Amino acid sequence: MHALHVGSRPDALPCREDEYERVLRCVGELLEEGSGGCIYISGVPGTGKTATVHTIIRELKRMAQNSEINPFTYVEINGLKIPEPSAAYSLLWEGISGHDVAKEGHLRVGAKESLKALTRHFTTGNRGPEGHACVVLMDELDQLVTPKQDVVYNFFNWPTLVGSKLVVIAVANTMDLPERVMTGRVRSRLGMIRINFQPYTREQLEKIVEARLASAKEGLEDEEGASQVIIAPDAIKFASMTVSRITGDARRVLDICRRAVELVEPTKGTVKAPHVREVVNMMQNSPTAAYLRDLSFHERLMLTSLIKCVKREGVEEIKWSEVEYQHLTYVDSLTSEDDPKRKPTPYELMMVLDSLVASRAVVVEDGTAVARKPPGERRLLLNLEQGEVERVLGDVGGQRWKAVLSN
Ligand SMILES: Nc1ncnc2c1ncn2[C@@H]1O[C@H](COP(=O)(O)OP(=O)(O)OP(=O)(O)O)[C@@H](O)[C@H]1O
Numbered sequence: 055m056h057a058l059h060v061g062s063r064p065d066a067l068p069c070r071e072d073e074y075e076r077v078l079r080c081v082g083e084l085l086e087e088g089s090g091g092c093i094y095i096s097g098v099p100g101t102g103k104t105a106t107v108h109t110i111i112r113e114l115k116r117m118a119q120n121s122e123i124n125p126f127t128y129v130e131i132n133g134l135k136i137p138e139p140s141a142a143y144s145l146l147w148e149g150i151s152g153h154d155v156a157k158e159g160h161l162r163v164g165a166k167e168s169l170k171a172l173t174r175h176f177t178t179g180n181r182g183p184e185g186h187a188c189v190v191l192m193d194e195l196d197q198l199v200t201p202k203q204d205v206v207y208n209f210f211n212w213p214t215l216v217g218s219k220l221v222v223i224a225v226a227n228t229m230d231l232p233e234r235v236m237t238g239r240v241r242s243r244l245g246m247i248r249i250n251f252q253p254y255t256r257e258q259l260e261k262i263v264e265a266r267l268a269s270a271k272e273g274l275e276d277e278e279g280a281s282q283v284i285i286a287p288d289a290i291k292f293a294s295m296t297v298s299r300i301t302g303d304a305r306r307v308l309d310i311c312r313r314a315v316e317l318v319e320p321t322k323g324t325v326k327a328p329h330v331r332e333v334v335n336m337m338q339n340s341p342t343a344a345y346l347r348d349l350s351f352h353e354r355l356m357l358t359s360l361i362k363c364v365k366r367e368g369v370e371e372i373k374w375s376e377v378e379y380q381h382l383t384y385v386d387s388l389t390s391e392d393d394p395k396r397k398p399t400p401y402e403l404m405m406v407l408d409s410l411v412a413s414r415a416v417v418v419e420d421g422t423a424v425a426r427k428p429p430g431e432r433r434l435l436l437n438l439e440q441g442e443v444e445r446v447l448g449d450v451g452g453q454r455w456k457a458v459l460s461n
């Protein structure tokens with residue numbers, strides 16, 4: 055179960071060997087030359103983008119430690135985890151200026167200040183050979199697109215400046231983000247390396263599950279259980295087929311297989327195809343799934359906003375004012391062009407919350423002490439299984455919701 059968990063970190067990623075090699079070589083070469091560059095990785099959720107880049111960075115760090123390549127600073131920026139796009143500037147400036155976040159905590163420099171410092175740095179400084187290279191992972195880049203598009207523009211542009219020594223690995227769900235952000239002349243000078251991660255096929259999903267199971271058995275050679283078949287081959291095939299027909303998302307197939315193992319665990323038996331079918335049915339027909347599918351647009355959006363806040367802050371209880379703010383931010387990004395983008399009023403939002411509370415999907419902090427607090431200060435708690443909510447809302451809402459909900 056542990057090896058199949060989406061949170062576990064496999065050492066190698068089967069079926070992504072080519073992508074891994076290509077990106078590793080590119081970044082390695084840029085570091086060797088002491089130049090900057092941008093690598094753009096696109097692909098739908100669960101195609102191994104983040105996992106692949108993380109393995110590459112681990113390998114590059116190892117190589118740098120053994121003096122096989124030049125040393126570099128690594129900065130990771132995740133569009134889903136920062137409060138607003140411009141916060142990316144402060145994080146990059148921390149990395150560039152050599153501030154040690156692990157030891158000293160975050161630098162208290164605002165976005166504007168940081169942008170100024172970065173612009174100065176990339177246009178005048180860092181030209182000498184002694185300047186440190188910096189590798190930045192910009193994950194969930196779609197989230198950093200603003201009306202002015204200045205953040206994404208700068209992160210694409212800085213690496214192209216002479217002597218920048220900035221390597222940007224940009225990861226996004228959509229393929230055409232550079233086209234949307236950069237206009238003709240600028241775009242052609244970027245010389246960006248682009249890789250699209252295709253959704254996994256049935257065979258690839260099978261390999262991924264098998265590799266995870268094999269890794270769980272490593273080191274068990276003589277022990278009991280080493281020879282036991284945990285999931286029968288036809289069960290793996292069935293799970294992979296089910297997933298590849300809809301998404302090609304590795305997260306999904308791992309989830310189904312893990313739950314199937316959980317299901318048979320008490321009997322210590324082998325997972326067979328009917329077990330997998332049972333899990334798939336359960337995931338599709340659970341009361342929670344049915345409830346979520348019937349919710350209104352704003353009810354679903356509010357649950358999404360709550361989950362986003364939970365992930366960003368790493369705590370379960372979130373202030374109403376924060377959920378409200380997140381909700382309004384999402385109204386713009388999750389409604390399509392032809393939808394009326396009408397922002398709900400505070401009163402209407404409160405009605406949406408009330409209906410979620412009435413059905414016990416969300417619990418609100420309660421009691422006499424709380425009654426004295428302003429409504430915005432009250433804390434909310436998701437009363438459903440978060441993973442399930444993410445999965446169902448992603449399925450109901452399509453690609454853009456998936457992008458927002460994943461990670
Ligand atoms: N080739 C692979 N081998 C083993 N595990 C994989 C592979 N590809 C993906 N996974 C696993 O699937 C899960 C999802 O992968 P990852 O987070 O890299 O997807 P992603 O493309 O970044 O998705 P998103 O766009 O939602 O961020 C992770 O647990 C990852 O370890």
Ligand SMILES: [Mg+2]
Nearest residue numbers: 103104193461
């Ligand atoms: Mg990712």
